[in-house]
Amino acid sequence: MAPDGASQAGVDISIVVPCYNEAANVRPLVAALQAALAGRRWEVVFVDDHSPDGTIDVVRALAREDARVRGMCRIGRRGLSSAVIEGVLSSSAPVVAVMDGDLQHDESRLPALLDAVLSGECDLAVGSRHVEGGSNEGLANAWRHALSDGGIWLAQRVLPVKLTDPMSGFFAVRQEVFERIAPNLSGTGFKILLDLVLSSDAPLRVREVACGFRPRLAGESKLDVLVMLQFGALLADKFSRGFLPLRFVAFGLVGLVGVLANLVVMQLASLFGASFGVAQGLGTVVAMVLNFILDNNFTYRDRRLKGVRCVQGLALFMLVCSVGAIANVGIARMLYDQNHAVNEASIAGAVLAAVWNYAMSSTIVWRP
Ligand SMILES: Nc1nc2c(ncn2[C@@H]2O[C@H](COP(=O)(O)OP(=O)(O)O)[C@@H](O)[C@H]2O)c(=O)[nH]1
Ligand SMILES: [Mg+2]
Incomplete structure (x- = not known):
């Protein structure tokens, strides 16, 4: 019954x-x-x-x-x-x-x-x-x-x-x-x-x-x-049997687009007479905004931020990436000082920054 x-x-x-x-x-x-x-x-x-x-x-x-x-x-x-x-x-x-x-x-x-x-x-x-x-x-x-x-x-x-x-x-x-x-x-x-x-x-x-x-x-x-x-x-x-998580691949590809954008903007700014510091600053900001837009629409499409949360997300993302960039330069400098291998030092710095940016983006910028 x-x-x-x-x-x-x-x-x-x-x-x-x-x-x-x-x-x-x-x-x-x-x-x-x-x-x-x-x-x-x-x-x-x-x-x-x-x-x-x-x-x-x-x-x-x-x-x-x-x-x-x-x-x-x-x-x-x-x-x-x-x-x-x-x-x-x-x-x-x-x-x-x-x-x-x-x-x-x-x-x-x-x-x-x-x-x-x-x-x-x-x-x-x-x-x-x-x-x-x-x-x-x-x-x-x-x-x-x-x-x-x-x-x-x-x-x-x-x-x-x-x-x-x-x-x-x-x-x-x-x-x-x-x-x-x-x-x-x-x-x-x-x-x-x-x-x-x-x-x-x-x-x-x-x-x-x-x-x-x-x-x-x-x-x-x-x-x-x-x-x-x-x-x-x-x-x-x-x-790859889950060794390369989907998001990390996407995040990495978007990151490469950002690096390219950064270079292009720096070249253009220098052409127009900007100092190295200004050109680099401009390139970095453009790359971060572009990366945020691409990640928001592709990498984290299922958690896409809109309206005010999108603006807050962008600010947080830029903060996270800045910390990543500082760590990148710091690690590269430290390794370079130890053994003077330029390529290895900069690659290690870039990988560390990428992993940091990805971890922070996946947990605090685009929260699950
Ligand atoms: N809940 C949900 N359903 C979706 C989404 N995208 C597509 N669908 C549904 O999935 C089904 C197949 O999508 P459709 O656009 O017709 O794909 P197509 O038949 O390959 O052109 C439809 O019933 C859609 O409404 C989504 O993001 N969320
Ligand atoms: Mg259909």
Whole structure:
């Protein structure tokens, strides 16, 4: 007997839907799920990153009418993969499916995906556009097709299991399997399936189910150049077995851009007759501001600072980098005094400053 007020049992299936600016698609998606999952005990969890179009309000309104609908709203965070992770971890169902919120995934394939996992046949069932019967016609243009094919080719070089569509965002997985792998996930970017397969200690038992990929119902795609860079970084991270954390690689690349900017500005300032001290000061400030902007939009995109917090962050970042620069010069000077090796001394100083800047940025400027 269930206690007073409790329903008889929970659900068998959770559908996790990451969404950003999908207000117009929420109701049509729930209607589509209702039809596709008739006769099953299911729930849908929308994970929204505080979309400006009020996606979460539409979800809440629906949830008041239908107990199978849940919404999670994350403030000050962005990211498809991390949204999926939090949605799946919020589920108590034995099997969880992940699908996009724009109706690009064909919900009529959901039962096949779910049954493959529910039957115990596999741990993970993936909706594939590239097995017999699947299709990819919803991709917007030839450029998106080329990107998708290139990404798949690259991903297949590192995969421990055979997947014809490792970039798919449509899959079902045993919840406990996901939960076991969750601590190893990188969680950044768009490619949670790839992350999942690459982060599992033992190869997963996988099945593929042919799936169509329709054009988006409403709104626009959020895939952009930064998302693609994050994909490259995810592969680098997994290739190096976590030795090179994603963020540190990004932070280092941004740092190199800063060094270049510093040199260019110094040259220009000298051309216009500035003294060495003024030129160096100007170059340093420009490099710091540029680095802050790039790090805020790329390296720490999921913790992006806005408004007043952005200004405060910039001030703190400049302070941190100044301490780093002083330490850099100090260490280089000290080592140089000891053994007069100019290159080694300056490299050691630069590495120390980079590690310091990174550690401080990750903990106090862009706080987790
Ligand atoms: N919560 C959350 N969802 C996102 C984010 N970016 C994309 N999505 C959702 O992830 C799904 C796939 O994104 P979409 O832009 O359609 O990618 P595309 O199909 O590859 O063009 C959609 O439901 C988006 O609303 C994000 O930063 N946070
Ligand atoms: Mg889409």
